[in-house]
Amino acid sequence: MGRLLYSRYWPTFERVLPLAALVVYLAGVVITAGMFSIDDTYVRYALACVVVQAVSLLLLSAGLIGGKRIAVTRGERRQRTVDRISSLFAQFSFDPVCRPDLLSAAREHPSEFLDVWQESLSRLKGSSRQRVEEILIETGLDQQTVGELANPDPGQVLRAIALLRKMENPPLAALEKALDHPADVVRMAARITIIARGSSQGQERILSQLSGLPFWQRVVLFQQIPADSSALQHYLTLAFEAGEETEMLAALEFIISSQRLQPIRAVKRLAGSSSVEVRIKFFKALPFLASDEDTVPILQLGLDDLDWRARAMAARACGVLRVASLGPELLRRFACATNPVEASHLAGALAALQGDAWRRLQEFTRADNDMTRAIATDVIEKHLAHHREQPL
Amino acid sequence: MTDLFFTFLSWYEGWVIFYLFAISAIYMMLTLTGCAFLLHHRFFRRDPEVSRALEFSALMPPISILAPAYNESATVRESVRAMLLLRYPEFEVVVINDGSKDDTLRLLIEEFHLYKSARFSENRVASGPVRAIYESVDPIPLVVIDKPNSGKAASLNAGINVARYPLVCCVDSDSILEEDALLRAARPFVEDPERVIAVGGIIRVANGCEITAGRVESVDVPKSWIARFQVVEYLRAFLGGRVAFSSYNCLLVISGAFGLFSKAAVLAVGGYHTDTVGEDMELVVRLHRWAREQKKDYKIVFEPEPVCWTEVPESLRTLHRQRSRWQRGTIQTLWAHRAVVAHPHYGWFGMAALPYFVLFEMIGPLVELTGYVVTLIGLGLGLFNLDTALLFFLAAITYGVLLSVAAVLLEELTLRRYPKVRNLVLLLIAGVLESLGFRQLLTVWRAQAFWHLLKDGQSWGAMERKGFRSQTTNRN
Numbered sequence: 028m029g030r031l032l033y034s035r036y037w038p039t040f041e042r043v044l045p046l047a048a049l050v051v052y053l054a055g056v057v058i059t060a061g062m063f064s065i066d067d068t069y070v071r072y073a074l075a076c077v078v079v080q081a082v083s084l085l086l087l088s089a090g091l092i093g094g095k096r097i098a099v100t101r102g103e104r105r106q107r108t109v110d111r112i113s114s115l116f117a118q119f120s121f122d123p124v125c126r127p128d129l130l131s132a133a134r135e136h137p138s139e140f141l142d143v144w145q146e147s148l149s150r151l152k153g154s155s156r157q158r159v160e161e162i163l164i165e166t167g168l169d170q171q172t173v174g175e176l177a178n179p180d181p182g183q184v185l186r187a188i189a190l191l192r193k194m195e196n197p198p199l200a201a202l203e204k205a206l207d208h209p210a211d212v213v214r215m216a217a218r219i220t221i222i223a224r225g226s227s228q229g230q231e232r233i234l235s236q237l238s239g240l241p242f243w244q245r246v247v248l249f250q251q252i253p254a255d256s257s258a259l260q261h262y263l264t265l266a267f268e269a270g271e272e273t274e275m276l277a278a279l280e281f282i283i284s285s286q287r288l289q290p291i292r293a294v295k296r297l298a299g300s301s302s303v304e305v306r307i308k309f310f311k312a313l314p315f316l317a318s319d320e321d322t323v324p325i326l327q328l329g330l331d332d333l334d335w336r337a338r339a340m341a342a343r344a345c346g347v348l349r350v351a352s353l354g355p356e357l358l359r360r361f362a363c364a365t366n367p368v369e370a371s372h373l374a375g376a377l378a379a380l381q382g383d384a385w386r387r388l389q390e391f392t393r394a395d396n397d398m399t400r401a402i403a404t405d406v407i408e409k410h411l412a413h414h415r416e417q418p419l
Numbered sequence: 420m421t422d423l424f425f426t427f428l429s430w431y432e433g434w435v436i437f438y439l440f441a442i443s444a445i446y447m448m449l450t451l452t453g454c455a456f457l458l459h460h461r462f463f464r465r466d467p468e469v470s471r472a473l474e475f476s477a478l479m480p481p482i483s484i485l486a487p488a489y490n491e492s493a494t495v496r497e498s499v500r501a502m503l504l505l506r507y508p509e510f511e512v513v514v515i516n517d518g519s520k521d522d523t524l525r526l527l528i529e530e531f532h533l534y535k536s537a538r539f540s541e542n543r544v545a546s547g548p549v550r551a552i553y554e555s556v557d558p559i560p561l562v563v564i565d566k567p568n569s570g571k572a573a574s575l576n577a578g579i580n581v582a583r584y585p586l587v588c589c590v591d592s593d594s595i596l597e598e599d600a601l602l603r604a605a606r607p608f609v610e611d612p613e614r615v616i617a618v619g620g621i622i623r624v625a626n627g628c629e630i631t632a633g634r635v636e637s638v639d640v641p642k643s644w645i646a647r648f649q650v651v652e653y654l655r656a657f658l659g660g661r662v663a664f665s666s667y668n669c670l671l672v673i674s675g676a677f678g679l680f681s682k683a684a685v686l687a688v689g690g691y692h693t694d695t696v697g698e699d700m701e702l703v704v705r706l707h708r709w710a711r712e713q714k715k716d717y718k719i720v721f722e723p724e725p726v727c728w729t730e731v732p733e734s735l736r737t738l739h740r741q742r743s744r745w746q747r748g749t750i751q752t753l754w755a756h757r758a759v760v761a762h763p764h765y766g767w768f769g770m771a772a773l774p775y776f777v778l779f780e781m782i783g784p785l786v787e788l789t790g791y792v793v794t795l796i797g798l799g800l801g802l803f804n805l806d807t808a809l810l811f812f813l814a815a816i817t818y819g820v821l822l823s824v825a826a827v828l829l830e831e832l833t834l835r836r837y838p839k840v841r842n843l844v845l846l847l848i849a850g851v852l853e854s855l856g857f858r859q860l861l862t863v864w865r866a867q868a869f870w871h872l873l874k875d876g877q878s879w880g881a882m883e884r885k886g887f888r889s890q891t892t893n894r895n
Contacts, residue, residue: 032458032459032462033462037459040455041452041455041456041459041666044451044452044454044455045447045448045449045451045452045455046448048447048448048451049444049447049448052447067807069807070807070810073807073810073811073814074810076440076814076817076818077810077813077814077817080814080817080818080820080821081817083821084817084820084821084824087821087824087825087828088824088847090828091824091827091828091831091843091847092840092843092844092847094831095831095840095843096840099838099839099840182462185466189466189467189468192468212462212463212466215466215469216466216468219466219468219469219472241610242609242610242612243473243606243609243610246472246473246476246478246479246609247468247469247472247473247476248472249472249476249478250471250472250473250475250476251468251472280478283477283478284476284477284478286477367539367541371539398539398541401537401539402539404537404539405536405537405538405539408536408537408538412534412554412556413558
């Protein structure tokens with residue numbers, strides 16, 4: 028079933044299934060009707076419908092209740108085993124005396140053992156964790172799990188990857204092979220593991236494909252990659268130097284996602300990018316770009332942008348970076364802003380700049396323009412109440 | 420003349436029988452389509468690392484949760500607290516007090532330390548006057564809008580005007596969202612940010628569940644049979660119908676109790692219409708229409724995993740009012756958008772989903788009811804044979820029961836929220852009993868809705884809430 032679910036034939040199967048079921052049902056009715064010797068055709072078919080439906084109903088109900096009973100019984104038995112193995116693991120994490128019991132449990136109940144092992148690694152640290160990790164090697168289940176990576180059923184491969192990614196030193200060569208698996212879910216699981224725990228080469232391979240991946244996969248991978256990865260630095264440098272729009276967008280998304288300072292050179296040209304998406308994301312990411320360039324002319328470019336979203340992000344960056352020299356410019360723009368989002372960011376930046384900008388912002392609470400007055404009041408109130416930035 | 424009348428009765432009866440079997444066949448197809456989709460969906464969303472990563476990503480689109488509240492003093496504090504504890508990177512909760520006559524607002528002010536705020540809002544969609552906006556002095560993302568009573572649609576519009584974030588999640592303030600409901604509901608927006616404009620989650624029946632501090636601790640089947648019938652109904656509607664419609668991108672209903680929308684899309688269509696009692700369906704139909712007229716490549720999606728728990732009526736009186744309102748909403752929406760029905764320009768939406776709703780959801784109750792009446796007349800006049808009539812009735816009933824059992828099976832194959840064998844047995848029994856009286860009662864009420872619509876178009880009717888806290892104490 029798992030293989031069918033992940034195969035390229037599934038969408039066709041999905042479309043055909045309802046029609047096939049209807050055909051089976053109608054065939055059942057026709058065959059059953061043929062068994063009755065009633066002259067009235069309508070009555071014969073109605074009776075056949077009742078019989079087919081009643082039989083289907085009984086079979087479904089029996090299957091449902093029987094299946095549930097088996098599942099509940101199995102689940103309870105499995106839970107008891109899991110509880111027993113869990114307590115053995117708990118003992119073993121601080122005292123290896125119960126090693127033989129654990130090894131025997133692994134032989135008798137490998138699936139439950141692996142579940143508890145996986146769970147234990149999420150909770151333990153230091154020598155206890157190391158001891159728990161080593162016991163898997165002793166049981167030989169690690170090799171069995173690595174072997175599962177070649178299983179044609181994607182469900183089994185996913186389970187194997189989920190287990191192996193918990194190890195301190197996962198078998199990277201085997202995991203990297205999963206990057207070429209035909210099922211996308213498996214490739215994604217392998218990417219997650221390699222980007223988080225893999226070799227530099229493995230990480231570089233995934234990062235080089237990053238811009239071609241769907242947005243959600245990039246979002247997930249950004250959360251996994253270690254901040255000190257050399258592959259990451261190499262990727263960011265290349266992405267900004269290459270000037271390829273999709274590469275730059277992905278790199279900027281990463282910087283926004285990581286919310287950490289990144290040493291990037293020559294960022295000014297991004298402010299003048301022909302892509303509005305790049306410009307918006309660039310100004311959003313600007314507070315996290317540790318560049319040696321002067322930010323004032325860059326921000327000035329942003330404030331002059333033709334797209335209000337880029338202008339709003341540039342205004343926000345002025346506040347976060349506390350660029351006091353742009354205070355008068357922000358005030359001038361706030362006074363004549365027509366877009367409320369842009370105006371809110373301008374006011375937020377003025378509040379963040381403090382000093383003269385803050386004092387001048389307060390004057391806007393008496394402005395003639397309703398929107399300007401309301402936004403100024405709102406921002407000042409929030410600033411006084413919470414001393415925090417406006418939502419991005 | 421008599422012959423003509425008899426011929427008409429026979430013809431009509433035959434037509435009704437065909438109609439009932441056609442509708443059952445369509446329901447079965449929808450259920451099977453739903454089954455295939457759910458199995459696939461379950462397997463593709465199984466990596467917990469993905470959910471964990473999304474939960475902490477700054478790239479997830481922020482969400483404004485809009486919760487209109489009218490006389491909700493029994494549940495409002497607990498519901499809001501539960502909303503504030505949802506797992507999502509960035510969100511705000513906007514409660515709209517729709518002129519409650521009880522102390523809903525006072526309770527909120529005291530519980531969450533609210534002050535009258537100068538929060539800026541734009542009047543971009545029609546919402547009527549707003550008395551005041553409150554925010555908390557504590558660092559919690561809560562906004563309360565106080566406004567005179569003007570209905571749910573106007574309240575949601577007021578919330579949209581105040582919302583700061585690009586996604587708006589419309590919920591009932593008396594419902595309970597599961598901790599990860601936002602995360603799961605927002606996932607289609609991240610997976611396909613260019614196309615997805617709305618996502619609906621599943622509504623489950625909270626009656627009978629153990630609820631502590633706004634969280635569903637354990638799931639059980641309700642004690643009342645009326646509520647049990649509704650559990651089966653909800654499973655059939657959500658796991659069968661909505662999943663199937665969603666897979667063809669022609670989902671027409673996103674429940675008002677839990678729906679996530681792109682604010683830009685909602686603003687583009689002018690927000691909720693205040694002149695209908697079925698504002699949730701009307702908005703979704705309008706979004707489809709707008710997107711197709713704009714030739715946008717778009718998606719309106721049903722997600723089976725984000726769960727919203729809601730209390731369903733346990734008294735026939737309240738249920739009657741609710742169902743009448745739903746049916747009136749359906750009729751109003753379909754009437755308002757009649758120009759689009761069977762219009763080839765609107766693709767599956769215009770050619771399949773809307774005609775289905777008109778033929779089976781809107782006039783279905785009338786056809787079924789007149790079918791019963793015609794049968795009784797035919798039997799009285801000796802035109803029909805009692806045995807034959809009973810046989811056809813039995814065939815229709817077993818088909819209905821089969822669908823209910825299929826829905827329970829679907830739940831068990833995919834989402835498995837009911838943990839005990841006893842739960843399934845009770846649901847199966849409810850599935851059988853539901854077809855022997857309850858469903859016919861609903862048919863009568865839904866047919867009556869046509870009359871009520873003509874009489875007093877937009878009355879909502881009140882919901883008698885027990886409050887979730889009392890449910891927990893009742894159990895013990």
